[in-house]
Amino acid sequence: MKYDVIVIGAGPAGTTFARITAEKGMNVLVLDKRKELGEPVRCAEGLGRREVDIQGLILPKEVISTDIKGSRIVSPSGHELIWEDEEATGWVLERKMFDRWLAELAVEKGARIRTYTRVLDLIKENGKIKGVIASHQGEESYEIEADLVVSAEGMESIIARKAGFKTFSALSEVDTCYQYEMQPYNHRNLIELYLGNEIAKRGYVWVFPKGKNKANVGIGIGGHLTNAVKGGSLKGADPKILLDKFIKQSPELKDSSTLQDFGGVISVGAPIDEFVADNFMVIGTAARQVDPIHGGGIARSMEAARIAAGVAAEAKKKNDYSKKTLSEYEKIWRKGPGKILEKRLLFRKVLEKFSDADLDYIIKNITQEDLKDVMAGNFFRPVMKLLKGNPGLLKVLGALIS
Amino acid sequence: MIKINHEKCVLCIGCASVCPFGAIELQGTRMKVNPEKCKNCGMCIRVCPADAISYAEEEKTKKEKAEAKE
């Protein structure tokens, strides 16, 4: 049997794409190598409400761990900035349940999903992609044909590479992360971020509340800053060592238990150079459509999937899956979300140059309104305000207003 | 070749995400290294948050040294 589209990966990108294209009448098959969708979790599970609202989704109770009222940013010497308004609200999810729920929605709309099925390669005829070669449970491989193949493979994105996309990340463009789920932690329904060069080089420590009195406590640091010595043993800038140190020094966490260990690597760099080829699209974290400041990728993956699904449905109508037709997705993405992520990347690069003293000064002196402007990419006003009080910051902040 | 300590590995797929040669992949519940593709560049070792990867040769020398001591 031939499908209109085969999606590789049943994460938020893949299942969102499948839901929307199935709803528009396409014949969709989603393949995921995981035995159980959503497992293992490699995520801090935070999600803002914007994209969920745009897609008209209503999260059921079981996918929500905690409602979030805003965020709290803490400077190296303990100054805090709290952002608490409608825009900063969202959830900390039960990510495993969330991925399952998105998959079920796709199935309800008519998509077909197969778990424990790994895509090994692409079927190519005279260079044209005609489908995939897959294997269920590691057994003998078989071919499945489709007009369109979509890579929603997440960070690994090995099949997209086989289609010619540069989907591996440089060390400096990823954060390497370690995380514990901890209990007890008496939270205030705020997402908390701790900044500082001692705390987390080129990154931060996060404390994301879960349930009534738990939290995901994690750290991400620049992949190029880990201090690997030959033989693999990490010293100094090992994310786990830094995280353990942070926890030991935290009065609220030092005596808490850990319920789970997680690791992860997330892109904090630019998206890949191209998202489409003839009969092929790359969406979500496979395309590195991730927020470069905080590494959030769920909403961005769902957003890219929504845009790509609209374009794929048009391609079906025209029965034309050429790169030219599919590139409409890339155009829309680069004009919209791409522009915002570009500014965020610029900001990330400035952020990593701040000394601890700079961070202290800035967090002490900016307001919620300033922070909102910065996150929206409107740097001018907040930067001028900071420079007025501390002209020395021009060295680092200059890049944002030039 | 590099060697993965599966006891320490937390299946974060970080190594696979940065390997320039596509030599590592999550298969089932294990990270698998393809010896034909691995060029010993060490990127995966640097990114691993669980300190689970090392050069296989070093493991061997460590073992040999330990044996020599006995």
Ligand SMILES: Cc1cc2nc3c(=O)[nH]c(=O)nc-3n(C[C@H](O)[C@H](O)[C@H](O)COP(=O)(O)OP(=O)(O)OC[C@H]3O[C@@H](n4cnc5c(N)ncnc54)[C@H](O)[C@@H]3O)c2cc1C
């Ligand atoms: C430590 C950490 C914390 C994070 N915290 C947050 C957070 O708080 N909020 C947030 O928004 N984002 C967070 N992220 C990022 C977020 O998890 C990802 O961006 C998001 O999961 C991307 O969704 P996706 O659908 O593109 O890919 P994924 O969710 O990674 O899904 C990809 C799927 O493809 C499958 N797959 C891959 N290759 C194949 C193959 N060859 N054959 C078959 N199936 C295949 C995989 O099994 C997987 O199920 C975090 C990431 C890390 C590492």
Ligand code: SF4
């Ligand atoms: S050493 Fe280099 S080539 Fe070998 S698996 Fe690691 S990253 Fe890939």
Ligand code: SF4
């Ligand atoms: S980077 Fe380390 S912990 Fe992560 S999957 Fe690879 S070996 Fe396992």
